[in-house]
Amino acid sequence: MADIGMPKINIIFKGLGASAVxxxxxxxxxLIVKDTTNTDIFTKYRSTDDFTTAEQAKYTEDNVQYIKDVLEGTPKELLVFRIGEGGTLADILSKVKIKAPRNCWIAIADATDTETTDLVSFVKSAVANNHKRYKAIVYNSKADNMHIVNFTNTNVSFADSRGKQAGDKAIPYLLGYLAGLPLTMSAIAKPLNKFTEVEEPTDLDTAINAGEFVLYNNDGEVRVARGVNSLVTTGEGITDDMKFILIVEIMDLIYNDIYTTFDKFYKGKYKNNADNQALLIGAITAYFKSLALDNLLDSNFNNRATVDLEQQRLANIPKYGEDVVLTWDDEKVKNMTVGTNVWLRSNIKILNAMEDFTFVITM
Structure with missing residues (x-):
C-alpha cells in the first residue's frame, strides 16, 4: 500500500492558516481567586449566561464581581481556579498546567506581592522550559518580559457603585479585555467604559518606556496608552517589536500552531531525511502565506521557513570532522540530516497595528 500519510501536514497547516484570525x-x-465558599478547584465559564445565580453562590461577593469583570471583556472562555481552605498558589499553578490551554492569559485577583512574584516566575519558566505560551497581567511588577503585562495605575474609578479603587482591582477586567482582543486589533483601539477616570502616572512616555501598561484619560474616555508588555531589555533575538502585546499574541499563535502540529502529526511518524524535512518546510511556508493573506504577516515580505544550515553544519562536525564539513555547500548540508533532530528557522514579518500618525501640511 502506498504511503499517503505525509501530505496531511499540508492540509492541517492550510486549515490553521485559514482559521488563524x-x-x-x-x-x-x-483567573485565580482566593475563596473558601466552595470546594470546587476548577470551573469553566463561556459567558455571563453560564455564571448563573447558583454558580455565583459558590463565591464571595468580591469574587463574583471579579468573575463578572473578566467575562465583560468577552474572552473565548474563562477558567476560574480557586485557592481554597489550606490550598496554596503553587498547588493551583500546577492545576493551571494541566487544565489551561498552552496559549492563554492568567491573573490573580487580590494578589499579594509574593503571589505576583510567584506568578511571574511560573509564566517565565513555563514559556522557557515547557513550550507554553502563557501570558500574565500583574500589578506593579517590573518583570521585563514579553509574556508579562505590568499594569501600574495607582487608582481607577469604576463606572459602577465601586467608584474609586486601588489599581489592582482593575486586574480581572483587564485580563478579560486583553484575552478578548482579536489579533487584528491593538489594545489602544477601544475606550474602556468600565472606568470613568484613572489616576495617570506623572509622565506617560516614561511609564511606557519602563514597560508599564497604563490607562489614561482622553476626552472623557479612559483608554490604554500603549498596548505594551513589561519587556524593556532587548538584545540578541529580542527586539523592540516584541514589546507590543499584539506582536507577541501573533508570535504565540504561530509558535503554538507549528509546535502542536509537529508534536501531534509529525514527530516520530516519519523518517528524518531531507525529503520529509522539505515537505514540512513547504507546509510551514504555505501556512505563513495564509497568515499574510489575513494581514497577520506582511504579504510584501518573503515569509518562509528553511533548514537551519548553521546548526546542521555544526551538528555534523563531530562525525565527519570540521575540515570535511566546511567543504560542503548548502545543498549538501540540507541533505545531511542528523539523528532525530530537525533544525529549522524562519524569517517572517508580523504586522503591528497603526498607532502613530504624522501629517505634515505645507502652505
Missing amino acids: QRGSKGVAC
Missing part, C-alpha cells in the same frame, strides 16, 4: 479573535482567560 477566527481562532485568534478571542483568547482564554484564567
Whole structure:
C-alpha cells in the first residue's frame, strides 16, 4: 500500500492558516481567586449566561464581581481556579498546567506581592522550559518580559457603585479585555467604559518606556496608552517589536500552531531525511502565506521557513570532522540530516497595528 500519510501536514497547516484570525479573535482567560465558599478547584465559564445565580453562590461577593469583570471583556472562555481552605498558589499553578490551554492569559485577583512574584516566575519558566505560551497581567511588577503585562495605575474609578479603587482591582477586567482582543486589533483601539477616570502616572512616555501598561484619560474616555508588555531589555533575538502585546499574541499563535502540529502529526511518524524535512518546510511556508493573506504577516515580505544550515553544519562536525564539513555547500548540508533532530528557522514579518500618525501640511 502506498504511503499517503505525509501530505496531511499540508492540509492541517492550510486549515490553521485559514482559521488563524477566527481562532485568534478571542483568547482564554484564567483567573485565580482566593475563596473558601466552595470546594470546587476548577470551573469553566463561556459567558455571563453560564455564571448563573447558583454558580455565583459558590463565591464571595468580591469574587463574583471579579468573575463578572473578566467575562465583560468577552474572552473565548474563562477558567476560574480557586485557592481554597489550606490550598496554596503553587498547588493551583500546577492545576493551571494541566487544565489551561498552552496559549492563554492568567491573573490573580487580590494578589499579594509574593503571589505576583510567584506568578511571574511560573509564566517565565513555563514559556522557557515547557513550550507554553502563557501570558500574565500583574500589578506593579517590573518583570521585563514579553509574556508579562505590568499594569501600574495607582487608582481607577469604576463606572459602577465601586467608584474609586486601588489599581489592582482593575486586574480581572483587564485580563478579560486583553484575552478578548482579536489579533487584528491593538489594545489602544477601544475606550474602556468600565472606568470613568484613572489616576495617570506623572509622565506617560516614561511609564511606557519602563514597560508599564497604563490607562489614561482622553476626552472623557479612559483608554490604554500603549498596548505594551513589561519587556524593556532587548538584545540578541529580542527586539523592540516584541514589546507590543499584539506582536507577541501573533508570535504565540504561530509558535503554538507549528509546535502542536509537529508534536501531534509529525514527530516520530516519519523518517528524518531531507525529503520529509522539505515537505514540512513547504507546509510551514504555505501556512505563513495564509497568515499574510489575513494581514497577520506582511504579504510584501518573503515569509518562509528553511533548514537551519548553521546548526546542521555544526551538528555534523563531530562525525565527519570540521575540515570535511566546511567543504560542503548548502545543498549538501540540507541533505545531511542528523539523528532525530530537525533544525529549522524562519524569517517572517508580523504586522503591528497603526498607532502613530504624522501629517505634515505645507502652505
